[in-house]
Amino acid sequence: MALLLILLLKPMQASPQWSRYNIGSHLVSSQSHWAASSGGQWSNWAAWSPCSMTCGGGVSTQDRRCLSRFLGTRVCQGDERQYRACNIKECALGAVDFRAMQCSLFDNRPIRGQPGTFRWVPFHGALNPCELTCLAVGQNFYYSFGRVLDGTRCGLDLSHMCINGRCLEIGCDMLLGSNITKDVCRVCGGHNDTCLHFRSTYTSGPSSSSSSSSSSSGRFGYNEVTTIPAGATHIRVIDKSVNYLALMNGHHHYVINGNWVIDWPGEYSVAGTKVLYKRSADNRESIEAVGPTAEALHVMVLLREKNPNIEYEFWFPSERDTAVQLDPSAGHGAIWPAVFFPWRKATAIPTTTTVSTTILSTALPSGRKLRSDSIPVHRWPLRSHSGAHMDPAEQDISSRIVDPPRRPLLPQPPEPPPPGTMAEHKLIG
Known part of the structure; x- marks a missing residue:
């Protein structure tokens, strides 16, 4: 039975062994505010923040302000913050996974209602991919430690990321939740006309x-x-x-x-x-x-x-x-x-x-x-069997070399023709 634990621990700053993660205030952010009506005036977008990770897929944020809100007029419609995926290249072999790192932060810490301490690894079978659900090593239970950090992959691939506890798709413009896709010409936001x-x-x-x-x-x-x-x-x-x-x-x-x-x-x-x-x-x-x-x-x-x-x-x-x-x-x-x-x-x-x-x-x-060298030779080991019908003539061919666990499918090719000629290739059987 799964036991839930409310995350009471404060977000930890990156220690030297986690130097490739920038777990800073720009990453753990409050939910964006949505305006109730249109007509307000926005400031220009600020510069993008540094990427939260150096590899494996991170997130960068960009903010703007609603100027009308401070003037006492109508509020702005839209989002105060947008998120962009960055540094999506895979990390070097052996690098620690970002979700696994978050689970390991709770290693050897007491858990409410459970005696002893445990080591934790990611549990990928949870219903909500944006919850930090970790499996106790050597045990048959897992805990939910609340939301994962922004920029955590929803799954094993890099098509979706978690932002404020929500799993958002990465658009082809690298903005999260933009819903912009590539057309058949592989042009981001295109109209199939190129x-x-x-x-x-x-x-x-x-x-x-x-x-x-x-x-x-x-x-x-x-x-x-x-x-x-x-x-x-x-x-x-x-x-x-x-x-x-x-x-x-x-x-x-x-x-x-x-x-x-x-x-x-x-x-x-x-x-x-x-x-x-x-x-x-x-x-x-x-x-x-x-x-x-x-x-x-x-x-x-x-x-x-x-x-x-x-x-x-x-x-x-x-x-x-x-x-x-x-x-x-x-x-x-x-x-x-x-x-x-x-x-x-x-x-x-x-x-x-x-x-x-x-x-x-x-x-x-x-x-x-x-x-x-363009003429087929007299041997071909087969790697799989597709269920094709085999003629008796095919089964009687003895010159082919076939790995014993594998079943032959193809008829034997003919002898190579003399140089400068093209031999007739006929079906066998």
């Missing part, structure tokens, strides 16, 4: 011809779906087939499902942003990223069946070049360029229209040789 929307569907499949063909051609193995340029935001790729999505970074290194290895779904750090890879039991896959990307991304598909119908979309800054092309002569082997056709302007309420995307032929230019 970027362009691109949306298309990739339709391809294994082909029996090695000559140039239409945009519906494709070969067994890895095929490029599209190139997403640097600076793209709100990226989404969806595949509903038994094929596998894969992702290359701007240096043509696989980061998801590359080299015949199927990765676990999860979050990956790619091109300066977080990429979320999802895969369900029915083989539905998606790759999503908020962006903006720091480099180009190459969306690939490991083809196992025809007509994957991969849908993809992203937003791109309108002031940048909209033509993105990848030349196989750059030394990356059989990588095929994608030609992007005209974009459309974003609107305040985004609507999407499908435009055409042409995937060029998989045949290499005349006289161009295929690099041997």
Whole structure:
């Protein structure tokens, strides 16, 4: 049973071992006053106070005065104080958490109604994240020591902070409670009018011809779906087939499902942003990223069946070049360029229209040789099993190397073709 203790202790000044916290009078502040009517005159905002912390996310305050209140006229409408998040970079590894530091201030102090003394650590299961709820180490009870100090994170991430006992969201302008967000172009307080929307569907499949063909051609193995340029935001790729999505970074290194290895779904750090890879039991896959990307991304598909119908979309800054092309002569082997056709302007309420995307032929230019390192090799340990159906022909393949606890999913790739030729990649089974 949880026992509550009213905070009777005065706020403690920072001691030398807590030198990275500025626990001062500007941090422990009274609740802002709200005026009852409009029409009063405010003074200019004062300068921002020093940040309450040097890392891990602190808070800075800024005050103003209602001049009309001292003149005996109508009072001012609005807030006398505003709060801004500051120094949001994470602290060095091993640094003491701010909430944990506040709990430790009560270590070895007598607690009303409890014999003995205890050491305290944060308890994150409390209903109110802005109460200093601490768990007694080695015991089965916790106490609430009142409000946490202003600038304490509401949770484990840095999206909300506690101010005067209330959990406030940090706006993209870094002001607490401002409710200003980034638009699809990743512009703080924007109106979706500084970027362009691109949306298309990739339709391809294994082909029996090695000559140039239409945009519906494709070969067994890895095929490029599209190139997403640097600076793209709100990226989404969806595949509903038994094929596998894969992702290359701007240096043509696989980061998801590359080299015949199927990765676990999860979050990956790619091109300066977080990429979320999802895969369900029915083989539905998606790759999503908020962006903006720091480099180009190459969306690939490991083809196992025809007509994957991969849908993809992203937003791109309108002031940048909209033509993105990848030349196989750059030394990356059989990588095929994608030609992007005209974009459309974003609107305040985004609507999407499908435009055409042409995937060029998989045949290499005349006289161009295929690099041997671009051909899949005869081994691929698999990291997970997505529940895909396995043909008997797949199960009989004995040349692959598979970690015993892992189940094979992919058919064996063909032998590499002679230099300067393009071999036919056919499905097995």
